[in-house]
Amino acid sequence: MNIIKKTITGLLLLFVLLPLAAQEKPDTVYIFRFVTDKDMFYVPFSGNDKELARLEECVERYRQDILAGKIPLHVDGWCIAGESEADNLAMAKVRSNRVKSELIIRQGLTEACFVTKNHSGSGDYVTVRISVPKVATAAQKDERQQAGQESADTQQEQRETEESRFVAEQIRADSMVVVHPEAYVPAETTGTAAEETSGTDSYTLSLRANLLRWATLTPDLGLEWRISPSWGILVNGSWTSWSWNDKDRRYALWEVMPEVRWYLGEKKAWYVGAMFKAGQFNYKFSGTGRQGDLLGGGITGGYQLRLTEALSMDFSLGLGYLNADTERYDVIDGVRVRSGNETKHWIGPVNAGVTLVWKLF
Template sequence: MKKHLTFLILLILTAATGYGQSATSDADSKIVTFRFQPGKDMFVLKGNETELTRLYSLVDEYHGRITAGELPIRVDGYCASRATEKANLHTAYLRANRVKSELITQKGLKEGDFVTANYATAYNGDKDVVVVTLRIPVKKETAVVKEEPKTETRTETKPEPQPTVKEQPAAPVTEPVTETVPETPAPVRPYHFAVRTNVLYDAMLLPTLGVEWRINTDLGVKLDGSLAWWGGEHGKTMKVWLLNPEVRWYLLHDKRFYAGVSGSYGEYNIYKYMVGNILSKDTGYQGSLWSAGLTVGYQLYLSRSFSVDFNLGLGYVRSEYDSFGMTNGVRVYKDRDKTKNFWGPTQVGINLIWTIGGHK
């Protein structure tokens, strides 16, 4: 009885072990973990470089199956460092979206390529992480069953048995295996168009509005226009219009840094009104100017639709002007047909950008 019981237990254990192996062998989970700073939801590259590179490699390898809906990417946000459960869930939600935005921007994926969940708990002791999981189906090997050689015996009427003739097994036919190479996704424009305003010029009472057309991932064309039409008591005035075209080349992996070629042309009439008050306390200027130079800048992404653009231009500026003073409310000219040429800053800006179209 004991022998039978022992045999039954061993049989059950063997079946359970075989079932567990078959359940786990159907898919190989690739897990990538990103760590966040406690209480913050911004995705910081420092400290996550290795994991991000590994995730990029996996997405490149299985990009075709991901976009076809065969292999969704699971993104789980975990946060347990905030004061309340609601705050933890909200932070986990924002962090998961940061990671998804990075893949949408850099790898051309869509929202439908992800399965997202958020938890107000820690993950393996880490309170501030986002875990990305790809369950890669394991290729099942087909077992080749060898046919046993058939034995044919011939029985004759003679009393002595005849020798057995064995047939040789046919050689297995192997079919060529075609290796599928994952397609490399085409680069995606971060956006198609952008509407922008320079908040530095706006603060100096020189309202500025511009547009940018992103031709492709690397090239963009921008045009800004500024207009001020102010007047006040005692002859104070600031009447300025200015156009600033620019061609930009976006550089590096994330296409946020850029260099460009820009120019500008405009006319001005200023006296003691904001900009005029900065230049001189008792002299006004009326004339035109143009400039040409190089620009550099960097775009800081705030969300899918908004960014902040920091830029600086250096080059050549030429201005032709008349200068004047005011006596009893009447302009008295001091100099006529003067020119000013210098090398230096041609533009500076902190621009708020609203992007339209594309994937950021």
């Protein structure tokens, strides 16, 4: 009789515990490591492939809620390899975009599925956190109702605390790992591949102002469209019109200068380009004035120094050819009297700039 009772009791316990054992606790934090001084996402590097497989499985399980915005993917990028905090934040942003691009391509997600933050310090990695709601069994729900347990807000705080503790433990473990740049650099990885996965950092529009022009009382504004990380199309325009001493003195000018640039290097800071310039001028600083048309072009080169996330300083110099058809004139009783004309050719510096660049989006 005792054996029968023990058997029945064991079966009852088994039926109660089976639903609890069948519930799988989903992984909520995934860490992807990056080679120091590199922003490429090497999937086979340092276990990233296994971590990506786990993340894809979790995303597939909750795909509908993720796409509906109910379960966001929190992406945090980290970097300590830069020379300054701004460099670290810029590198962390690119790394976050690499991981997001991988998920967008593999899982069909969108940018709206992510909540992204970037940080300077701690390590060279990207974490993806998924806050999956816990599903309680019917027995647990009855217990919570009877015991009057804490509210949903308190439960959410507990989940976030556990996840933060897990991330902190992973960060401490990451600080003990020494990663060498030569540890894994696949042969097929090229600059072109990096550009194609640059994410939202690629296609930007910036407002430009050449401070050298403004210093000569010549307002100058321009726009640059980065159609990819390596290529940019920009145009600058200048205009001014001054006269004094009853219009006996004159300084007037307008110019338009379109340009195509090719950005070089890992950080895409150095560049070379080709420019074209056209405009008209009217100068009279002494007895004889000169007015006419100018036309030319050449090659440009320079460097963009990042100041903040949105501001940069662009130092540029252009060398090439300019043609100016000039008409000389004198002012007699307030009337311009033509005194001759000439054509001038110039080969050498044709443009210089110390330009403030403001990234609009």
